[in-house]
Amino acid sequence: METGSIIVFTCNWDAYSGLETAGAKRHSYQPEIIPIKLMCLGRISTGIILKVFERGADGVFLIGCPKDECKYYFGNKHAKTIVAEAQELLTLLGYSSGRLKMDSIAAGEGDKFTEKVRDFAEGLSKISEGV
Amino acid sequence: MTGIQSNMKTMREIINQNRVTLCLTCGKCSSVCPITRWENREYISPRLLVEKAASGEDDQIFNDLLFWSCITCGQCTELCPSDVDFCGFIRDMRVLARKENLTGACTHGDAIQTWARIMTDPELKQNRIGWVNDDLKISDKSDTIYFTGCLPYYDIMFRDLGSESIKVAQSAIKILNKTGIEPYVMKNERCCGHDQIWEGDVKTFKALAELNIDQFKSIGAKRIITTCPECAYTIKYDYPKSVGEYGMEVMHITEYMAEQVSKGKIDFVNDQEKQTVTYHDPCRLGRSMGVYDAPRKVLRELGYHTVEMKKNRSAGLCCGTSCWTSCGKTNKKIQTERLGQAKETEAEMLVTACIKCQVHFKCAQKDKMLENEIGIQIHDLTILAAERLKS
Numbered sequence: 001m002e003t004g005s006i007i008v009f010t011c012n013w014d015a016y017s018g019l020e021t022a023g024a025k026r027h028s029y030q031p032e033i034i035p036i037k038l039m040c041l042g043r044i045s046t047g048i049i050l051k052v053f054e055r056g057a058d059g060v061f062l063i064g065c066p067k068d069e070c071k072y073y074f075g076n077k078h079a080k081t082i083v084a085e086a087q088e089l090l091t092l093l094g095y096s097s098g099r100l101k102m103d104s105i106a107a108g109e110g111d112k113f114t115e116k117v118r119d120f121a122e123g124l125s126k127i128s129e130g131v
Numbered sequence: 132m133t134g135i136q137s138n139m140k141t142m143r144e145i146i147n148q149n150r151v152t153l154c155l156t157c158g159k160c161s162s163v164c165p166i167t168r169w170e171n172r173e174y175i176s177p178r179l180l181v182e183k184a185a186s187g188e189d190d191q192i193f194n195d196l197l198f199w200s201c202i203t204c205g206q207c208t209e210l211c212p213s214d215v216d217f218c219g220f221i222r223d224m225r226v227l228a229r230k231e232n233l234t235g236a237c238t239h240g241d242a243i244q245t246w247a248r249i250m251t252d253p254e255l256k257q258n259r260i261g262w263v264n265d266d267l268k269i270s271d272k273s274d275t276i277y278f279t280g281c282l283p284y285y286d287i288m289f290r291d292l293g294s295e296s297i298k299v300a301q302s303a304i305k306i307l308n309k310t311g312i313e314p315y316v317m318k319n320e321r322c323c324g325h326d327q328i329w330e331g332d333v334k335t336f337k338a339l340a341e342l343n344i345d346q347f348k349s350i351g352a353k354r355i356i357t358t359c360p361e362c363a364y365t366i367k368y369d370y371p372k373s374v375g376e377y378g379m380e381v382m383h384i385t386e387y388m389a390e391q392v393s394k395g396k397i398d399f400v401n402d403q404e405k406q407t408v409t410y411h412d413p414c415r416l417g418r419s420m421g422v423y424d425a426p427r428k429v430l431r432e433l434g435y436h437t438v439e440m441k442k443n444r445s446a447g448l449c450c451g452t453s454c455w456t457s458c459g460k461t462n463k464k465i466q467t468e469r470l471g472q473a474k475e476t477e478a479e480m481l482v483t484a485c486i487k488c489q490v491h492f493k494c495a496q497k498d499k500m501l502e503n504e505i506g507i508q509i510h511d512l513t514i515l516a517a518e519r520l521k522s
Contacts, residue, residue, distance in 0.1 A: 027456040047239065047245055048240060048241040053249065089284060089288070091258055092258055092284060093250075093255065094257045
């Protein structure tokens, strides 16, 4: 992984189907963005998020299924707790809060997927410019 | 398997330095080793591992089940009639094992080791002293540094267990203030590196230690006080040995409190009904630093009736896990055994002076099925002392 990358964790279901739709529609987003598919966002752990930052990433964005629509029932609820914990640790470590974010899209929402990751990447470049 | 870098010891050097070849195979170490007692996958013991090393079966050492599961509690080293330093041997050998990309099984998703590695960045600007509230007085010019350790981080990580991390730090400042000291709290303090050096990650350890020593020197204090026995041990003994001198006295808060009590500079309210408590000796504070009497003295001063567990002082059992690594069912059995010993004393409370001990015990207590055997209140000595300061 190169320094300055942006890691986008997607779940295998709604979020990944969004990413596939975006691909089918030939959408484009910033080249720093590297999507990584997880079976469910519930797989994420504080350790994984911290490790991404340790390796020099600029930001971590997690996209999962909408609230109450997790295919495993508790996955995105669990991810939310983990992200909150990681956020607090990152704040202590001195990282600005915009560098970690969690969001959701419904199945097949390719436009929304592209829009969200683009916004996140733009937000990060604003943070690094100190705006 | 020889030293790749010039400053790295070879396996033979490690074996000789830790007097491994002097082993008499008496088996005293195996009789006290908590891992030997509870590991049921195969029979492992410090004696067998030492024998492998002494007889030159070098390739077998790293594959031994005990090699990464050893909690370096030091009970074996304490008892050994030949003075074999088994913990020292394990610690040095793990450095070599790291070179071959071997590590212990990580627990907590490696989060704790990762933030320690993030802290090796010299540019890092942490926001770690948010816990210092208006009631606590700290100063930018002080001859005493209060070394917080990872307490603000543990507070977030182990909130679900009800760990008293931040309260420990706040209580320490309260006690220091009471004795007329406004300590310096480092805004950009790094992890002390205890877990890194004991797990063989000397690169991270040295980077962390250098950053801390630079800050110590720039403050120009005379004394460092910690609330974590591991920080105290590492800063006191490992920093000068592995990184460099910084010319400061290092004390654990219990030593400081006992000293102040002797001098009559600190008074506690002890008019409450005598509660029976039992004290758990953290390994680094007890066996490694030899501080057994200070915490007991403070407990008596606080008006508690103290009872000892079956295994206490230098024979005290470890809290079960070390370095946030390789925690599993064997470790839980050790924790259960220790809490059981506390319960047997019929004390109302188990007092510790180490945040890690507290986290490990509280984690074991999450098993509600064992409530009758191991259910006991657990508190940190620093907090108990701060609550009873005479106003």
